[in-house]
Amino acid sequence: MARRVRLAIIGAGTAGLTALKEAQRITPDVVLINDGPYGTTCARVGCMPSKALLASAHAFHDRAFLAEAGVRGTEALSVDMSAVLERVRSLRDRFIAGPIRLAESLGERNLRGRPRFLDPHTLELGGERIEAEATVIATGSRPVLPEPWRQLGKRVLTSDDIFEQEDLLPRVAVVGLGAVGAELGQALAQLGLHVSGFTLTETVAGLTDPQVSQALIRCLRADMQVFTGTEVHLEPADYNAVHVRTGDRTMEVDWVLASLGRRPNIEGLGLENLDVEFDGQGIPVFDSTTRRLGKHPIYIAGDVNGERPVLHEAADDGRIAAYFALHPDAQCLTRRTALGIVFTTPNAARVGQSYAELDHEHIVVGEADFSRQGRALMAGRNAGCLRVYAATADARLLGAEMAAPEGEHLAHLLAWVIQQGLTVDEVLQLPFYHPVVEEGLRSALQAARRELGQHRRTPDLPLCEEPVDWALGK
Numbered sequence: 001m002a003r004r005v006r007l008a009i010i011g012a013g014t015a016g017l018t019a020l021k022e023a024q025r026i027t028p029d030v031v032l033i034n035d036g037p038y039g040t041t042c043a044r045v046g047c048m049p050s051k052a053l054l055a056s057a058h059a060f061h062d063r064a065f066l067a068e069a070g071v072r073g074t075e076a077l078s079v080d081m082s083a084v085l086e087r088v089r090s091l092r093d094r095f096i097a098g099p100i101r102l103a104e105s106l107g108e109r110n111l112r113g114r115p116r117f118l119d120p121h122t123l124e125l126g127g128e129r130i131e132a133e134a135t136v137i138a139t140g141s142r143p144v145l146p147e148p149w150r151q152l153g154k155r156v157l158t159s160d161d162i163f164e165q166e167d168l169l170p171r172v173a174v175v176g177l178g179a180v181g182a183e184l185g186q187a188l189a190q191l192g193l194h195v196s197g198f199t200l201t202e203t204v205a206g207l208t209d210p211q212v213s214q215a216l217i218r219c220l221r222a223d224m225q226v227f228t229g230t231e232v233h234l235e236p237a238d239y240n241a242v243h244v245r246t247g248d249r250t251m252e253v254d255w256v257l258a259s260l261g262r263r264p265n266i267e268g269l270g271l272e273n274l275d276v277e278f279d280g281q282g283i284p285v286f287d288s289t290t291r292r293l294g295k296h297p298i299y300i301a302g303d304v305n306g307e308r309p310v311l312h313e314a315a316d317d318g319r320i321a322a323y324f325a326l327h328p329d330a331q332c333l334t335r336r337t338a339l340g341i342v343f344t345t346p347n348a349a350r351v352g353q354s355y356a357e358l359d360h361e362h363i364v365v366g367e368a369d370f371s372r373q374g375r376a377l378m379a380g381r382n383a384g385c386l387r388v389y390a391a392t393a394d395a396r397l398l399g400a401e402m403a404a405p406e407g408e409h410l411a412h413l414l415a416w417v418i419q420q421g422l423t424v425d426e427v428l429q430l431p432f433y434h435p436v437v438e439e440g441l442r443s444a445l446q447a448a449r450r451e452l453g454q455h456r457r458t459p460d461l462p463l464c465e466e467p468v469d470w471a472l473g474k
């Protein structure tokens with residue numbers, strides 16, 4: 001006998017659990033099916049442990065600023081790497097507790113294993129059949145690790161294993177300087193390891209604007225070696241070391257952090273039993289509004305769909321998928337403005353349309369340099385730059401990229417005004433306090449206005465509804 005349910009959710013990560021909460025507003029008739037550890041990638045091996053490691057790293061790194069700021073005794077500070085990693089795990093355990101409790105609260109509706117579609121309405125799970133009116137696939141992604149690198153065993157770690165280590169040997173190659181490699185590479189370097197970072201692309205940390213990326217690379221180079229546009233080959237060396245070969249250079253390291261990107265967990269779901277199309281990356285083609293696979297009652301949410309692999313988007317995807325799966329008369333929903341932040345110092349961020357996505361013929365760029373920005377200078381964080389992109393046609397802000405102090409906050413402000421459809425002038429009419437890093441954002445906006453060839457006819461203040469009396473000759 002098959003178990004019949006209104007909604008089956010495959011994957012108990014952020015997208016799956018958010019789909020669950022959205023679905024529970026409508027029906028209790030939901031099963032959650034998860035294979036692998038519970039607790040979500042973000043809380044277990046992703047966002048949270050990486051930021052906990054960065055917190056220790058930044059704190060230790062600040063000793064140089066403390067000394068410059070007149071605080072004495074900083075030369076006595078040192079890092080106890082085992083204690084750092086222990087703290088990361090203890091915070092991790094707190095963060096995963098909530099997601100685990102949520103899954104367990106389902107009781108016998110929380111199922112373990114890897115289900116397979118037999119047809120669009122039927123899943124097979126460990127010999128049992130589940131007939132679901134609709135299904136949400138939210139199986140996430142996993143780190144890319146080439147097979148020959150696996151043969152090197154524990155000498156090659158990914159973000160899945162690094163936080164489990166009791167200690168870390170001093171010489172490390174970080175291969176891949178996207179978001180994961182830039183954050184973890186800088187964290188390890190600031191904690192005192194000798195880090196050499198390599199990446200295939202010319203830009204790092206998910207940035208696409210070469211000038212912003214160069215500004216970040218200059219900052220990273222204060223802590224670690226950075227080689228861009230470089231393909232890496234790994235070979236085993238004596239005493240459990242690894243040879244990192246790039247062109248005709250060979251470097252010996254104790255271990256390697258492979259941060260080459262992530263691959264969607266799409267295999268084994270039996271999608272070949274359904275009439276679905278796949279794109280060039282092997283991801284089933286889905287509707288960008290509903291996340292639905294063709295006409296099937298199947299929705300795909302979170303990292304597994306490869307579209308916006310960050311936490312808040314995975315959560316939105318889960319909400320969207322459950323909403324459309326359970327509302328035949330659903331309203332159209334649009335996406336929030338794209339926002340990606342990488343927590344290096346300075347923070348790297350991309351907001352709205354990236355530099356690579358924009359048509360350069362039809363935009364102007366306004367730039368601010370943080371090396372002389374007042375507030376950043378006081379805090380010893382005066383490095384990096386911010387570039388805003390505005391449409392030539394109507395001066396609307398379209399996007400921004402930055403490697404900037406307090407970039408996580410500047411990026412939010414920009415995302416909010418871009419989502420509101422504001423123009424450069426309209427943003428300049430908003431309040432800017434003094435002295436704050438937001439004044440750097442104002443400089444970039446003023447530069448964009450100059451590039452637009454616009455001249456201010458009034459001071460940068462909101463206009464009254466009515467003209468003032470004297471202007472009317474009264």
Ligand SMILES: Cc1cc2nc3c(=O)[nH]c(=O)nc-3n(C[C@H](O)[C@H](O)[C@H](O)COP(=O)(O)OP(=O)(O)OC[C@H]3O[C@@H](n4cnc5c(N)ncnc54)[C@H](O)[C@@H]3O)c2cc1C
Nearest residue numbers: 011013014015035036041046047139140302303309310311
């Ligand atoms: C090191 C690192 C740092 C990150 N930092 C940030 C950050 O600072 N900010 C940010 O926004 N994002 C960050 N991310 C990205 C963020 O973690 C992901 O976008 C988010 O966790 C994706 O959630 P998800 O629900 O799609 O997948 P997951 O949370 O991975 O959930 C997928 C679930 O499905 C299960 N599963 C897999 N295959 C099957 C199957 N066949 N059957 C059943 N179950 C299956 C898995 O075990 C898992 O429980 C980071 C990622 C990493 C790796």
Ligand SMILES: NC(=O)c1ccc[n+]([C@@H]2O[C@H](COP(=O)([O-])OP(=O)(O)OC[C@H]3O[C@@H](n4cnc5c(N)ncnc54)[C@H](O)[C@@H]3O)[C@@H](O)[C@H]2O)c1
Nearest residue numbers: 176177178179180181199200201232259260261309341342
């Ligand atoms: N703060 C954040 O929001 C945050 C932090 C970490 C991860 N994430 C998410 O996790 C996802 C995965 O991050 P990631 O950094 O693993 O992937 P990524 O795709 O962002 O970067 C992978 C990098 O590896 C490089 N690379 C690939 N193969 C290589 C090779 N053979 N040799 C040298 N370099 C190679 C690529 O050039 C690329 O720069 C990201 O898309 C991001 O959305 C987000």
